[in-house]
Amino acid sequence: MRVVLRVLRCLPGLLAALALALCAHGAEYLAATRPDRAVPARPSAPAYRAPRPPIVPRSAWLEPATGRTQPPPRYDDRVVAVFVHHTDSPNGYDCADAPGIIRRLYAGQTHDRGWDDIGYNFLVDRCGTLYEGRAGGVDRAVTGAHAQGFNHRTVGVAAIGTFTAGVPVPVAMTDAVAALAAWKLGLAGVDPRSRVRLVSSNGLSRYKAGTGATLPAVSGHDQGFMTSCPGAALTARLPAIRARAARLQGRTPAGRHQPAPGARTAPTGVRP
Numbered sequence: 001m002r003v004v005l006r007v008l009r010c011l012p013g014l015l016a017a018l019a020l021a022l023c024a025h026g027a028e029y030l031a032a033t034r035p036d037r038a039v040p041a042r043p044s045a046p047a048y049r050a051p052r053p054p055i056v057p058r059s060a061w062l063e064p065a066t067g068r069t070q071p072p073p074r075y076d077d078r079v080v081a082v083f084v085h086h087t088d089s090p091n092g093y094d095c096a097d098a099p100g101i102i103r104r105l106y107a108g109q110t111h112d113r114g115w116d117d118i119g120y121n122f123l124v125d126r127c128g129t130l131y132e133g134r135a136g137g138v139d140r141a142v143t144g145a146h147a148q149g150f151n152h153r154t155v156g157v158a159a160i161g162t163f164t165a166g167v168p169v170p171v172a173m174t175d176a177v178a179a180l181a182a183w184k185l186g187l188a189g190v191d192p193r194s195r196v197r198l199v200s201s202n203g204l205s206r207y208k209a210g211t212g213a214t215l216p217a218v219s220g221h222d223q224g225f226m227t228s229c230p231g232a233a234l235t236a237r238l239p240a241i242r243a244r245a246a247r248l249q250g251r252t253p254a255g256r257h258q259p260a261p262g263a264r265t266a267p268t269g270v271r272p
Helices: 002-033 097-112 171-186 238-248
Strands: 080-087 123-125 131-133 154-159 195-199 212-216 218-220
Touching: 080 171, 097 123, 097 131, 123 171, 131 171, 154 171, 171 238, 212 218, 218 238
Parallel strands: 080 154, 080 218, 123 154
Antiparallel strands: 123 131, 195 212
């Protein structure tokens, strides 16, 4: 009698499990035999990718015989932020002279400062021409030496010139910066108007080593380091650069800012 009672008590649970199994089998059969009746898959999120802008290679400005051996580049897994700089050099140059200017910047950083390469990943002249800076490949997440404490998972682009308060900033230059930001950030699904979390790797930055900082995805150099770079005039153009970069990614002005995937990972190593 006790055995019968135990079976009766378990019967509702057994029946429920059997019903679930039959239901799952029925759904699989329906999907296989009647695709028109199958449950639709969830739509994937928009990619928000932007095309790669034209970029002049290093070979256009770097003389073959530099007298030094280029160390191998270092890489991060992705780029989630862009730091905007200015080179603090004269503005009244002819754009045809930009390669020579970059060559002199390279010499100053590698010879005078003893760096392994030019620190900026990219440079842009007043005509809007983008140049490859640091070696390693423009399509890859090359670890730069442009923003002390925040070189990991970031890209540095330097506007050739000095853009302190009241200095005109060429539209072609800011358009090129926006195009670069849209492309590089789009590869990681980052909205240029969003804020991302980075971790300082160097206590000489605005943040102690190991400290997290939430910064704009397109930031001025001064937001991570005590400096006046990229100058007040170029800093004032950053909101417009972010907005244009978002449009180039196909985002609408009223669209919600997308979080930056993976931006919480702490960087490894310390670079100048």
